[in-house]
Amino acid sequence: MTRLELRDVRKSFGALEVLAGISLDVRAGEFVSILGPSGAGKSTLFQLLTGALKGEGSMRFDGAPLDGARFAFMPQRDALMPWRRVIDNATLGLEVQGMKRRAARERVAPLFAEFGLAGFERAWPAELSGGMRQRAALLRTVVQQRDMLLLDEPFGALDALTRAAMQRWLEGMWQSHRWTALLITHDVREAVLLSDRIYVLSARPARVVREVAVPLPRPRTESAALAREAAAIEAGILDTLLGQPPIRVPDHPMEN
Amino acid sequence: MALIRPFAKILPAALAFALLLTAWELCARLGGIAPTVLPAPSRVLAQAWENRAALAENTLPTIRATLAGFACSLLAAFTLSALVDFLPRLRRALFPLLIASQTLPLVAIAPLVVLWFGFGLLPKILLVALVTFFPMMVALVEGYAATSMEISQMLAAMGAGRWRIFWAARLPSALPYFFAGLRISITYAVVGAIFAEYAGAAKGLGIYMLSAKNNFRPDLVLAAVAVSSVLTLALFGLAVLVQRLAMPWENAGSEGKSDPDAGGRA
Structure with missing residues (x-):
């Protein structure tokens, strides 16, 4: 199709x-x-x-x-917000869609392991390596379920x-x-x-x-x-x- | 080490300051200069202690004027900067006026403001706001403009409106700029309040300095100056502390954690 x-x-x-x-x-x-x-x-x-x-x-x-x-859009570089923790970067799209932050976190948290980010939920983006930042950006993109x-x-x-x-x-x-x-x-x-x-x-x-x-x-x-x-x-x-x-x-x- | 390092950092400044005070003390004592012209630091300190009640009584109104004026200034800077961010035309209308406001000589304006608004708190608030408003306003407006295009575009693609983009991206992007402006303007705040009091007040460090000078007491003038310096330094320190608390991500990741499994997941 x-x-x-x-x-x-x-x-x-x-x-x-x-x-x-x-x-x-x-x-x-x-x-x-x-x-x-x-x-x-x-x-x-x-x-x-x-x-x-x-x-x-x-x-x-x-x-x-x-x-x-x-569309869920993933821009060049990662466009992670340095002032949001990794999990709150991941929930950004859901929050823009009107989901409450807590609910959005609950939706996103189980995906961290699959994206190789387990344990880094509360980290700042500056604490991640380049590859991890890209995976966080992709996580933020796919959870929007577009x-x-x-x-x-x-x-x-x-x-x-x-x-x-x-x-x-x-x-x-x-x-x-x-x-x-x-x-x-x-x-x-x-x-x-x-x-x-x-x-x-x-x-x-x-x-x-x-x-x-x-x-x-x-x-x-x-x-x-x-x-x-x-x-x-x-x-x-x-x-x-x-x-x-x-x-x-x-x-x-x-x-x- | 963690405890020693801050001391090592301020040691040069402390030494320079101590050296300056010592030189001053020696000049005043050995140079045969009358204490009514150049009092030694030890005398300033002794007189400050002797007059501590009067100093404290005059410091409180100055603190009140400084904080109230700075709070108003902060509120005005934020509101106007946000307005200007949404209405670029307003920016072209306002900025020339704001720049002109910074060219006004305080010596001339302070007595006029007192003449118009009396001896109460209001003229002090206005003058403190006048001298502190501009650096914060400019910093905020520049900070909004420094927002990463990619973050804005991504938010727009997510369906975010202008308000959402402002709160989620433009305002946080402006924070480092804002705090740079805040540190500059907070050093003007106490001076602005003192200037206003100098032009006319019932109580305050400014009026205290004026009367001490008229009574040929340079030691008490300098004591009040020392108090105002300590006030400014304290406010500056407070600004740095607030910045640390407001931007916890700034100190994160200077070394960058390693990626344990960059290649292992396919």
Whole structure:
């Protein structure tokens, strides 16, 4: 079932054309990535989705025009409030929805273990490592129980090792929860590791230059054969992004 | 170590202060300067003790004026800063006026305010507010503007309205700025109250200094000065304490705890 459906979405800031007609679909339980060079307008697209900006084109959700509260949004970096304890950061979205703080805490507290944050409920965000902060931010995002997650380069600010660990962790989490998710990233490996499908954007003004299915079984970090296939897909996407003549890339998994 | 460290921190300042007092004492005693011109610190201290009842009687009204004026100033700074945050046009209308208010020479304004509002508490409150209001107001407005864009956008995406964003994000973001402004303005507060009393009051450190000066008692003037310094230092210390209590996260995580299982969960 198609949940999010964008058709020819455009956005310009004055004479600067940022999005030149983006069309994409996200189906229920699907993990989709938008991959593009820095400054391509990926974040602008999210701002259109969350309603922070107005653009042209059709944005529909479950067949109806997109209205307010469909998405739980996880911004770049973590946007944890340093003046709230970790648990109160996690409850923020629920409190905004009108839930009492105590009830929101009771809802969130049991999830801390699964997010690797057990024992840190009363800690300040400044006391957490980068990876833990991202997990707290993701916890704050998913407890809102919205229809779909919007993840805006969630691991972009992490060091390479922590990022790799977080990507594996997120893949595991996604496998058990099957959130419908749209991820923005410029990290090709991240997109291939996490996604069912990838939309590759051009540089500004952004349009979809390629749609790549990633039909690899999960978890994807286990076998060498999977890693080879993933690498082939990565190479093909990189060629598209860097404007090289594309080498033959299988759209379907090769059997080794 | 934890107990020794604060002492080690204030030791240089205490030494410098003691050195200054010693030099002053020696000058006054050995230089043959009359105590009606430059009294030695020991004499100031002795006279302060002898006149402690009168000093205390005049200190209380000053404390009252300082606290009442500062409370009004705080309330006004918060209210106006919030208004200005919601109505940017108001900011353009108000800020030139507020800046102009800071150019008024206190020497000229204090007697006028006393002339208009009498010898009671009100003119003191107004003058204390006049000198302390601006740093806090500016700090708050700058602090709101320093709110992280990502936090604001995230709150908006959660469905938060302007009020919610103000309370949940903009106000807490402004706290460090506010306390910086508070520490500046609180050092003006006592001086503002004394100035107001100097221009006309029944009781207070300001009027006490004036009469001591007119009676050729520089030792008592300096005793009152010492009291006002102690008052200001105490208020400053109180501001620092309140900041510690109001922002407990500030001292957290300077070292950052390690992540025991960053990679172990897939």
